[in-house]
Amino acid sequence: MAEIKNILFAGVGGQGIILASKILAAGLINAGYDVKMSEVHGMAQRGGSVTTQVRYGEKVYSPIIGKGQADLLVSFESMEAMRWLDYMNPKGKVVVNDHELWSAPILMGSAEYPEGILDAIRERAETVVIKAGEIAAELGNPRTMNVVLVGTLIKAMGLEGLDWETVIRDTVKPQFVEINLKALKAGMDQVKG
Amino acid sequence: MKTFMTGNEAVARGAFEAGVVYASAYPGTPSTEILENTAQYPEIISEWAPNEKVALEAVLGASIAGGRALAAMKHVGVNVAADPLMTISYTGVTGGLVLISADDPGCHSSQNEQDNRILAKFAKIACIEPSDSQECLDYMKAAYEISEQFDVAVMMRMTTRVCHSKSLVEVGERVEKDLIPYVKRPEKYIAAPAHAKKLHPVVEAKLVEMEKFSNETPLNRIEWADKKVGIVTSGVAYQYAKEVFGENASFLKLGFTNPLPMDKIRDFASQVETLYVVEELEPFMEEQIKAAGINCVGKELIPNVGELNPDIIAKSLLGEVRPLLDIPQDKLVGRPPTLCAGCPHRGFFYALKKKKNVMVTGDIGCYTLGASEPLNTTDTVIDMGASISMGHGAQRVLDKAGKGMKVVSVIGDSTFFHSGITSLIDVVYNRGNTVNVILDNRITGMTGHQENPGSGYTLTGQKVKEIEIDKVVRALGVELVINVNPLDLDAVTKALDAALAYEGPSVIITRWPCVLKKFSPEDIKEFGEKKPVCYVVEEECRGCRLCNKTGCPAIVFDKTKKKSYIDPNACVGCEVCLQVCPFKAIKKAGE
Numbered sequence: 001m002a003e004i005k006n007i008l009f010a011g012v013g014g015q016g017i018i019l020a021s022k023i024l025a026a027g028l029i030n031a032g033y034d035v036k037m038s039e040v041h042g043m044a045q046r047g048g049s050v051t052t053q054v055r056y057g058e059k060v061y062s063p064i065i066g067k068g069q070a071d072l073l074v075s076f077e078s079m080e081a082m083r084w085l086d087y088m089n090p091k092g093k094v095v096v097n098d099h100e101l102w103s104a105p106i107l108m109g110s111a112e113y114p115e116g117i118l119d120a121i122r123e124r125a126e127t128v129v130i131k132a133g134e135i136a137a138e139l140g141n142p143r144t145m146n147v148v149l150v151g152t153l154i155k156a157m158g159l160e161g162l163d164w165e166t167v168i169r170d171t172v173k174p175q176f177v178e179i180n181l182k183a184l185k186a187g188m189d190q191v192k193g
Numbered sequence: 194m195k196t197f198m199t200g201n202e203a204v205a206r207g208a209f210e211a212g213v214v215y216a217s218a219y220p221g222t223p224s225t226e227i228l229e230n231t232a233q234y235p236e237i238i239s240e241w242a243p244n245e246k247v248a249l250e251a252v253l254g255a256s257i258a259g260g261r262a263l264a265a266m267k268h269v270g271v272n273v274a275a276d277p278l279m280t281i282s283y284t285g286v287t288g289g290l291v292l293i294s295a296d297d298p299g300c301h302s303s304q305n306e307q308d309n310r311i312l313a314k315f316a317k318i319a320c321i322e323p324s325d326s327q328e329c330l331d332y333m334k335a336a337y338e339i340s341e342q343f344d345v346a347v348m349m350r351m352t353t354r355v356c357h358s359k360s361l362v363e364v365g366e367r368v369e370k371d372l373i374p375y376v377k378r379p380e381k382y383i384a385a386p387a388h389a390k391k392l393h394p395v396v397e398a399k400l401v402e403m404e405k406f407s408n409e410t411p412l413n414r415i416e417w418a419d420k421k422v423g424i425v426t427s428g429v430a431y432q433y434a435k436e437v438f439g440e441n442a443s444f445l446k447l448g449f450t451n452p453l454p455m456d457k458i459r460d461f462a463s464q465v466e467t468l469y470v471v472e473e474l475e476p477f478m479e480e481q482i483k484a485a486g487i488n489c490v491g492k493e494l495i496p497n498v499g500e501l502n503p504d505i506i507a508k509s510l511l512g513e514v515r516p517l518l519d520i521p522q523d524k525l526v527g528r529p530p531t532l533c534a535g536c537p538h539r540g541f542f543y544a545l546k547k548k549k550n551v552m553v554t555g556d557i558g559c560y561t562l563g564a565s566e567p568l569n570t571t572d573t574v575i576d577m578g579a580s581i582s583m584g585h586g587a588q589r590v591l592d593k594a595g596k597g598m599k600v601v602s603v604i605g606d607s608t609f610f611h612s613g614i615t616s617l618i619d620v621v622y623n624r625g626n627t628v629n630v631i632l633d634n635r636i637t638g639m640t641g642h643q644e645n646p647g648s649g650y651t652l653t654g655q656k657v658k659e660i661e662i663d664k665v666v667r668a669l670g671v672e673l674v675i676n677v678n679p680l681d682l683d684a685v686t687k688a689l690d691a692a693l694a695y696e697g698p699s700v701i702i703t704r705w706p707c708v709l710k711k712f713s714p715e716d717i718k719e720f721g722e723k724k725p726v727c728y729v730v731e732e733e734c735r736g737c738r739l740c741n742k743t744g745c746p747a748i749v750f751d752k753t754k755k756k757s758y759i760d761p762n763a764c765v766g767c768e769v770c771l772q773v774c775p776f777k778a779i780k781k782a783g784e
Contacts, residue, residue: 012528029197029361036325037197038358040301047746048530061436063325063358063429066504068515082524086517102749103528108567108741109750114524124518 004057006065007153010084011076012101013050016146019171020074021052023150027159027167028056036063047104049080073125074153076132076146077101078117085124094127095152097145128156130190136183141176144183151187160188195361200351203326203362204293205230207333208263211289212370213237215255217248219611220640221267222302223356224295228265229643232652236367237263241643241652244577244611245270249277249292256290257382259373261337265293268309269576271348273612275312278346280384282317283392285344285399287373289337292318296352298473299500302639304557304576306499308474313348313451317396319403320348320451321412322428326360332448335412339449343399343406350450352473354429354500404452412448413457419443423465425458425482425489427472429501434471436503437511442469453478455485462487469494469510473501532562534747535765537634537679537705541603542568543743543769544685545630548693550598552587556580556613558605559638559707567744571603578612580604585616585625592626599693601628606662607637607645614665620698621670628692629671629700631662632679634707635716642710649715666700679703682772708765724766725782729757733778740770740779 007024011017021037028035033056040050053064070088074095075081081096088094098118105111121127132148139148147168154160168180198206204227208216216239218228232239242248245266255262266274271294278292294312297303313320319339323329329351336347380388407413422442426434431446438444445461447454462468462482470479470491479491494509495501507513532539542563545553555561555571556579564571573583584602591598604613609631620627637643644650649659666674673695675688685703692699706716729740736755740748747763748770750756759770759779771779 013530025197025359029195034361035197036358036360038354040353040357047528047533049528060360061432062503063354063360063432064502066502066507066515068517069504079525080528082520083528085520088518090516090518103526104531104566104744104746105526105529107746107749108744109738109752110566111526112752114526117524120521120524 004055004060005157006070007054007072007074007157008065008070008084008087009052009054009074009076010080011050012080013047015050015076017050017052017076020146020150021054023147023167023171024054024153026171027154027162027164028054030166031162034058034060036060038063049083051084072153072157074149076149079103079114081121082117085121088125090125092125093156094121094125095149095156096121096127096129097132097149098129099131099133128152128191130187132187135186139179139182139186141179141183144180147180147183148187151184152190154184155188155191195363197359198326198362199226199357199359200323200326200329200355201226201357202230203329204265204333204349204351205233206362206364207330208291209234209237210330210365210367211334211337212261212368213263213337214260214372215252216240216263216265217242217251218265219243219245219248219270220637220643221270221295222640223297223351223353224265224267224270224293225640225643226356227293228652231263239652241645243646245274246276249274252290252292253277253281253286256286256288257375258287259375260288261370262288263291263293266295267303268294268296268307269303269305271309271312273577278312278316278318281346282396283384283389284382286340286346289340290346291333291336291340292346292348294348294350295356296350296474298352301353304574306474308477309348310350310450310477311475313350314477316348317400318346318348318451319343319449320350321449322350323355323448324427324429324431324446325355326358326362328448329355330362330364332412339406343403345399345403348451350428352429400452404455407449407452407454408456410449413454414446415457415461416444416446420464421466423461423468425461425468425470425478427478430471430473433501433503433506437507447478450478453481455481458482459485459487462489471495471506529565530562531565531744531746532559533708534745534763535708535767537703537708537767538563538632539568539743539745540682540767540769541630541632541679541685541703542570543773544682544689545601546570547686548601548689550596551693552584552591552598552600554580554584554587554600554602556604556608558608560603560605560632563603567742577608578604578616581613581616581627581629582619584627584629585620585623588625588627599628601630601689603630603632605638606631606633606635606647607643609662610646610660614669617666617671617698617700618669625698626696627698628689629698631666631700631702633662633702633704634710635704636707636710638707638709642707650713662702666702671698671700673697673699675699675701677701677703679705680767680769682769708767724768726759726761726764726766727768727771727779727781728759728761730778730780731756733776735776735778737775739773739775743769743773745770
């Protein structure tokens with residue numbers, strides 16, 4: 001528990017990365033970890049690239065990390081995983097949602113969404129690619145995509161033993177508890193072992 | 194039981210526990226959530242002020258009347274409030290007075306990254322710097338004690354990472370403070386020259402007393418460990434340095450940074466081999482320490498530009514370089530912020546872009562994005578309210594140049610109330626000749642939807658009289674005032690034509706709610722319910738991409754088909770693209 005772990009969430013404003021970070025942080029706090037979480041507000045939310053960071057261990061000082069320090073990068077969008085790759089510890093893991101959101105220059109036709117992003121990430125780091133949106137849709141609620149991703153990151157970090165059911169019950173409205181628990185489990189099942 | 198809180202939430206909790214009775218602020222990232230959270234405590238009267246100067250003055254009034262009071266603002270807001278601030282140091286306070294300055298190293302959401310500890314020193318007031326959420330709460334309570342003990346305003350200087358990071362906080366109970374009975378004291382509170390001359394030496398004496406306090410207070414603490422390296426640090430920089438050095442250095446962690454505890458620093462310095470000063474932005478502490486004749490190393494190694502983090506400190510002081518994964522640049526396209534799909538500003542800027550020989554002075558808000566691709570209309574953005582006053586000065590010189598160039602000044606509703614009104618008075622009074630556009634989206638948009646004097650509601654959701662911009666500008670003497678729906682491109686174009694042709698000051702008010710705003714009952718009555726989305730009739734689209742030139746993120750251009758497509762999940766049916774399409778290929782759903 002002495003060692004501090006760093007998780008970087010990346011995505012696009014509106015994808016639910018803050019809620020996902022809060023779920024993770026709540027589970028870690030309930031388990032007795034010291035936790036710090038950092039988010040950026042303001043102009044970036046207007047369709048821009050957004051990140052949050054969650055750090056946990058016995059005693060955490062800094063709320064943020066610099067480049068080369070993330071043990072896990074969980075990206076809700078494919079190109080955003082690439083954008084933040086230099087924040088990864090090269091020995092860390094990437095969980096990336098196979099999901100493209102076109103940014104303004106691509107929408108306007110002045111740039112193209114890069115091809116082969118996922119392969120380029122795989123070449124550089126240990127990577128789990130999941131289709132969280134499809135998994136969530138199959139479960140019956142596409143909006144649980146972020147919780148599917150939380151499930152995957154929990155397993156990737158070896159945190160599946162913590163009491164996530166309580167966190168979900170504390171976080172979402174009663175009628176959404178079951179679907180979110182299913183989403184969490186489906187996300188965990190994406191990581192073998 | 195500990196609670197996971199942002200620094201801003203903890204500040205509000207600290208104000209509550211300290212017995213604060215009045216709080217005022219103008220919203221600004223990263224400070225905004227402080228007042229949104231004090232408003233959750235019915236014991237604290239919490240109000241949005243039209244600007245930071247007004248907020249600080251209201252808070253000073255509350256203090257003089259005998260209550261503990263809180264003003265909160267972003268760093269550049271303190272510039273606006275600097276006028277009362279510089280004299281509050283002379284008058285002092287009655288009830289404790291704390292000013293939160295939320296600085297933004299790294300310019301996450303700001304036009305500069307000024308270090309307001311320097312303003313605290315300039316104003317001769319106390320400065321404290323919390324480094325995490327627990328300290329935000331604890332230091333608030335300490336700040337009110339300091340404020341009343343020394344009869345001084347206290348600046349609590351926070352930074353983005355203190356405001357917006359969450360950590361565990363032990364909360365306490367509110368301690369009610371009896372209001373201090375009001376007594377008339379003209380020699381203290383009328384800062385006329387005769388009094389001010391007498392008050393200045395009092396201020397200097399207070400600073401001497403506060404320096405003694407600074408040397409003694411547990412807010413400035415030493416953490417002894419290895420004495421080869423000693424680190425003097427404050428604010429979140431302490432957390433970064435502690436992360437890097439841990440037990441491999443001794444720390445002098447300063448929570449009270451104006452006046453600095455120079456005796457304590459000297460004593461600490463004498464016991465370590467190398468003294469580093471680790472601080473974000475300016476060498477505020479370092480310069481004073483060096484001036485006191487104490488050897489230290491700071492900005493020679495640590496950057497004074499941008500935000501720090503543990504990695505930068507490790508690299509600067511220890512030469513540690515981490516291996517990084519490379520990012521192939523051909524796999525990356527920028528993701529700049531954009532005006533939302535359905536944003537009412539889009540229609541206005543699209544129409545404005547067509548006007549030739551105009552200079553566009555802009556202002557602070559979401560509409561700053563009118564400067565970005567593909568709208569590219571705005572020429573300048575400096576500070577709140579500057580669009581109108583800068584535009585006036587620019588027009589004077591452009592008239593002298595004689596090439597017929599006209600200025601269009603563009604400002605939002607909340608920014609107009611903040612400090613655009615006085616700028617417009619300048620234009621009217623001096624018989625200026627600019628076109629002044631007030632983009633009234635019925636809310637303070639960029640900071641996340643705070644009410645303002647024009648929205649008809651207060652911070653706590655109370656329904657109040659809406660201050661009507663149309664009536665305000667007519668009362669100031671503007672004779673050409675045009676109200677227009679910014680989503681109606683023809684109407685906007687006609688309004689601009691009329692205003693540009695007019696000799697004298699004119700105002701165009703574009704009135705349509707922010708697309709993200711939760712409509713009030715009045716909004717629904719005025720603007721109607723949700724509209725049907727738009728779609729592209731594929732066979733009629735010629736791929737001219739004019740619709741893309743509006744920069745709407747709901748419109749996708751398919752390069753293989755050479756056709757545009759509208760994402761029905763993103764479109765809100767604003768109809769701007771429908772008006773732009775020269776081939777009438779865009780239709781409303783249901784038509």
